[in-house]
Amino acid sequence: MERFVTRRRVEFADTDSGGVVHFSRYMVFMETAEHQFLAARGIDVDTRIQGKRVSWPRVSVRCSYQRPLIFGDEVEIEVGVARRGRRSMTYTFLLRRGDDEIASGEMTSVCCVIEPDGRFTAISIPPELAGRLEEGEPGS
Amino acid sequence: MERFVTRRRVEFADTDSGGVVHFSRYMVFMETAEHQFLAARGIDVDTRIQGKRVSWPRVSVRCSYQRPLIFGDEVEIEVGVARRGRRSMTYTFLLRRGDDEIASGEMTSVCCVIEPDGRFTAISIPPELAGRLEEGEPGS
Amino acid sequence: MERFVTRRRVEFADTDSGGVVHFSRYMVFMETAEHQFLAARGIDVDTRIQGKRVSWPRVSVRCSYQRPLIFGDEVEIEVGVARRGRRSMTYTFLLRRGDDEIASGEMTSVCCVIEPDGRFTAISIPPELAGRLEEGEPGS
Amino acid sequence: MERFVTRRRVEFADTDSGGVVHFSRYMVFMETAEHQFLAARGIDVDTRIQGKRVSWPRVSVRCSYQRPLIFGDEVEIEVGVARRGRRSMTYTFLLRRGDDEIASGEMTSVCCVIEPDGRFTAISIPPELAGRLEEGEPGS
Numbered sequence: 001m002e003r004f005v006t007r008r009r010v011e012f013a014d015t016d017s018g019g020v021v022h023f024s025r026y027m028v029f030m031e032t033a034e035h036q037f038l039a040a041r042g043i044d045v046d047t048r049i050q051g052k053r054v055s056w057p058r059v060s061v062r063c064s065y066q067r068p069l070i071f072g073d074e075v076e077i078e079v080g081v082a083r084r085g086r087r088s089m090t091y092t093f094l095l096r097r098g099d100d101e102i103a104s105g106e107m108t109s110v111c112c113v114i115e116p117d118g119r120f121t122a123i124s125i126p127p128e129l130a131g132r133l134e135e136g137e138p139g140s
Numbered sequence: 141m142e143r144f145v146t147r148r149r150v151e152f153a154d155t156d157s158g159g160v161v162h163f164s165r166y167m168v169f170m171e172t173a174e175h176q177f178l179a180a181r182g183i184d185v186d187t188r189i190q191g192k193r194v195s196w197p198r199v200s201v202r203c204s205y206q207r208p209l210i211f212g213d214e215v216e217i218e219v220g221v222a223r224r225g226r227r228s229m230t231y232t233f234l235l236r237r238g239d240d241e242i243a244s245g246e247m248t249s250v251c252c253v254i255e256p257d258g259r260f261t262a263i264s265i266p267p268e269l270a271g272r273l274e275e276g277e278p279g280s
Numbered sequence: 281m282e283r284f285v286t287r288r289r290v291e292f293a294d295t296d297s298g299g300v301v302h303f304s305r306y307m308v309f310m311e312t313a314e315h316q317f318l319a320a321r322g323i324d325v326d327t328r329i330q331g332k333r334v335s336w337p338r339v340s341v342r343c344s345y346q347r348p349l350i351f352g353d354e355v356e357i358e359v360g361v362a363r364r365g366r367r368s369m370t371y372t373f374l375l376r377r378g379d380d381e382i383a384s385g386e387m388t389s390v391c392c393v394i395e396p397d398g399r400f401t402a403i404s405i406p407p408e409l410a411g412r413l414e415e416g417e418p419g420s
Numbered sequence: 421m422e423r424f425v426t427r428r429r430v431e432f433a434d435t436d437s438g439g440v441v442h443f444s445r446y447m448v449f450m451e452t453a454e455h456q457f458l459a460a461r462g463i464d465v466d467t468r469i470q471g472k473r474v475s476w477p478r479v480s481v482r483c484s485y486q487r488p489l490i491f492g493d494e495v496e497i498e499v500g501v502a503r504r505g506r507r508s509m510t511y512t513f514l515l516r517r518g519d520d521e522i523a524s525g526e527m528t529s530v531c532c533v534i535e536p537d538g539r540f541t542a543i544s545i546p547p548e549l550a551g552r553l554e555e556g557e558p559g560s
Contacts, residue, residue, distance in 0.1 A: 012455065012465070013302055013448040017186075017295035017351055019258045023198040024171070024293060027164035028433040035432065045432070046157075046491050058163040062202035068260065071297055071466050118159045120208065152315065152325070153308040153444060155437035157491055162433050168293040175292065185292070186351050211326050211437055297466075299538045303478045304451075307444035326437075338443040342482035348540065398439045400488065 004037045004079045010069050020068035027061060030093045030105050033077040037091070041132045049113060049126055056109040057120055059088070063105035073097050084133060087111055087122050143218055144177045150213045160208035167201060170233045170245050173217040177231070181272045189253060189266055196249040197260055199228065203245035213237050224273060227251055227262050284317045284359045290349050300348035307341060310373045310385050313357040317371070321412045329393060329406055336389040337400055339368070343385035353377050364413060367391055367402050424457045424499045430489050440488035447481060450513045450525050453497040457511070461552045469533060469546055476529040477540055479508070483525035493517050504553060507531055507542050 008029060016022040035045050047054050069075060076096045083090035088110045095102040111129075112120040125133070148169060156162040175185050187194050209215060216236045223230040228250045235242040251269075252260040265273070288309060296302040315325050327334050349355060356376045363370040373385040391409075392400040405413070428449065436442040455465050467474050489495060496516045503510040508530045515522040531549070532540040545553070 011448065011452045012296055012298075013304060013451065015297035016292055017297065017299045018195045018197060018260075018292075019254065019297045020197070020260075022293055023201060024164045024167035027167060028431065031164070031433065032431045044492070055158045057158060057160070057208065058205055060202070060204045061163060062200070064200045065198055068197065070258070072464075114159065118210070120158075120160075151308065151312045152436055152438075153311065153442055156432055157435035157437065157439045158432075159437045164433060168291065171293065172291045184352070212324075298475045298477060298540075299534065300477070300540075303481060304444045304447035307447060311444070335438040337438060337440070337488065338485050340482070340484045341443060342480070344480045345478055348477065350538070394439065398490070400438075400440075 004033075004040060006033050006036045006077050006079070008032070008075055008077070010071055010073045010075065012071050014069075015071050018068075020070055021073075023063070023065060026063050026065070026095070026103055026105065029075065029077060029095065030061075030063070030091075030107055033079050033093060034091055034107065034109070037079040041135065043129055043132050049123075052113040052115070055112050055114050055120065056089075057112055059108050059110050061105065061107045063093075063103055065103045067097075067100055067102050069095075069097065069102055075102065081133075082106060083108075084130075086124050089125075089133070143220070144173075144180060145216055145218050146173050146176045147214060147216050148172070150209050150211050150215065152211050154209075155211050158208075160210055161213075163203070163205060166203050166205070166235070166243055166245065169215065169217060169235065170201075170203070170231075170247055173219050173233060174231055174247065174249070177219040181275065183269055183272050189263075192253040192255070195252050195254050195260065196229075197252055199248050199250050201245065201247045203233075203243055205243045207237075207240055207242050209235075209237065209242055215242065221273070222246060223248075224270075226264050229265075229273065284313075284320060286313050286316045286357050286359070288312070288355055288357070290351050290353045290355065292351050294349075295351050298348075300350055301353075303343070303345060306343050306345070306375070306383055306385065309355065309357060309375065310341075310343070310371075310387055313359050313373060314371055314387065314389070317359040321415065323409055323412050329403075332393040332395070335392050335394050335400065336369075337392055339388050339390050341385065341387045343373075343383055345383045347377075347380055347382050349375075349377065349382055355382065361413075362386060363388075364410075366404050369405075369413070424453075424460060426453050426456045426497050426499070428452070428495055428497070430491055430493045430495065432491050434489075435491050440490055441493075443483070443485060446483050446485070446515070446523055446525065449495065449497060449515065450481075450483070450511075450527055453499050453513060454511055454527065454529070457499040461555065463549055463552050469543075472533040472535070475532050475534050475540065476509075477532055479528050479530050481525065481527045483513075483523055485523045487517075487520055487522050489515075489517065489522055495522065501553075502526060503528075504550075506544050509545075509553070 078094040080092040093105040218234040220232040233245040358374040360372040370388045375382040498514040500512040513525040
C-alpha cells in the first residue's frame with residue numbers, strides 16, 4: 001500500500017493545562033488526515049448521491065499515545081487502509097514528530113446517506129467512490 | 141463493582157455539520173466522567189505530590205459508536221474500573237440516552253508527575269489515592 | 281429585567297497550556313447559557329417553522345476577560361437581554377466565580393431559517409417566540 | 421502597515437449542526453493567525469524570560485460575522501496591528517473566502533509572565549520582542 005502523509009502544526013487551542021495536546025484533538029488530526037487522503041483520490045467527503053448528503057460517521061476509533069505533543073510541534077500523519085469493506089473503510093494512522101513516534105490509531109468509517117429527517121442510513125460505497133479508493137491499493 | 145453514573149446535556153458546540161455530536165467530543169464526555177468518578181472518591185485530579193503537579197495522561201483510548209447523539213440530548217455516562225494497575229487505571233464507559241445504548245469506550249490513564257521542564261514521569265499511584273480508589277472496589 | 285443565572289464547571293478540555301480556560305471556550309459558555317435562558321422561556325433553539333429548521337447564528341460577539349478560570353472552577357453565568365429586535369436578540373453575559381468577576385460579554389443572534397440548500401435567511405422572530413421572549417421583560 | 425496574510429482550510433470538527441463553522445472557532449482561527457504573524461517576526465509566543473514562561477492572554481476580543489463558512493472552505497486571514505502598547509498588542513483580523521468578506525475581528529493580548537503558582541503578571545513587552553514588532557510597522 002502506498003503511503004499517504006500529511007502534516008500539521010499544533011495550535012495553542014489544541015493544548016490543555018497539562019501542557020500538551022489534549023488527547024481528544026488526535027481524533028481531529030486523524031479525521032482531517034482521512035479527509036485529505038480521500039481528497040487526494042478525488043473523493044469529496046461532503047458530497048451528494050441521488051440528492052442526499054453523504055456522510056462517513058465513525059463506528060469505532062482507537063488511539064495509543066506514546067509521546068506527548070506540545071504547542072508548535074509539527075506532526076506528520078501517515079494514513080493507511082487496513083480494510084476496505086462494502087460499506088465501510090478502516091484506516092490506520094501513525095503520528096510522528098521527526099523520528100519520534102507519537103501515537104498510532106485506527107478508525108472505521110461507514111458510508112451513509114443523511115435522510116431528510118437527519119437519520120443516517122448505511123449504504124454500499126458507491127461504485128465511483130469505490131473505484132477511486134481501489135486505485136490507491138496494492139497491485140493496482 | 142458499584143456503578144458510577146453521571147449526566148450531561150449535549151451542547152450546540154458539541155455537534156458537527158453531519159447534524160450529530162462530533163466523535164471527538166465523546167472523549168471529553170468520558171474524561172469528564174472519569175474526573176467526576178475520581179472526585180466522588182475524594183480524588184482531585186489536579187493535585188500536587190511533593191511539590192510537583194500530578195497529571196493522568198491517556199496511554200490508550202477506544203470508543204465504539206452505536207447511535208448518534210444530537211443537540212439537546214441528555215446523555216447518561218456510566219463509569220467502571222476495568223483494571224487498577226500500580227501506575228495506571230483502566231476505565232470503561234457506557235453512554236446511554238434513555239434506554240438506547242449510544243457508545244461504549246475504554247481508557248487507560250497513567251499517574252504521572254509533571255517535571256519542572258514539562259516532561260511527564262510515570263509514578264506509582266500514591267498510597268492515599270490508591271486507598272480511595274480501592275474503597276470503591278468489590279468486596280471492600 | 282429579571283436575572284437568569286446558570287452554572288457550569290470548567291472541564292479539563294476547556295483549558296490550554298497557559299494553565300487556564302482557553303478564551304474561545306467562553307463563547308461556548310455564553311452560547312449554552314443563551315440556550316438555557318431560551319429553554320427557561322419554553323423556546324427550543326432547534327425548532328422548525330413551516331418545515332424549515334430555525335437557527336440563531338451570531339452576527340457579532342465580544343468578550344472582556346478580567347480574571348482567568350482554571351480547571352475545576354465553578355462559573356456562574358448571568359444572562360440579560362440588552363436589545364430585543366424584530367429579527368435579532370442581543371444578550372449580555374456576566375461570568376463570575378464566587379465574588380470575582382471573570383468576564384463580561386455581549387452577543388447578537390439573528391433568527392434565521394436554514395434553506396434546503398443550507399443557506400440562512402433572516403426572518404422576523406415568529407410571534408409565538410417573540411411572545412415568550414417578552415414575558416421575561418420588565419413590566420410584563 | 422504591511423499586510424500579513426495566512427490561510428487555512430475549514431475542518432469537519434470546526435462545523436456545527438447548523439451546517440457552518442461554529443462561531444467560537446473563529447477565535448482559534450484568529451489566534452493562530454496572530455501566532456503566525458509573530459513567528460514571521462521571529463517571535464515565539466511560548467518563550468521564557470528570566471526563567472519564567474511568557475504568555476499572551478487576551479483581555480478582549482470581538483468578532484463580526486458577515487457570511488458563514490462551511491466544511492472545506494479555504495479562508496484567508498489578514499492580520500494587522502491596530503495598536504502597539506507598552507504591555508499589550510491589539511490586532512485586527514479580516515477573514516475572506518475568495519472575494520467574499522466573511523468576518524472581521526479585533527483582539528487585545530497582554531504580555532504576561534506565568535508565575536510559579538500559575539498566576540499571570542502583566543509585564544512591559546521585552547525590548548527584543550518590541551523591536552521585532554516595530555520592524556513590521558509603517559515607516560520603519
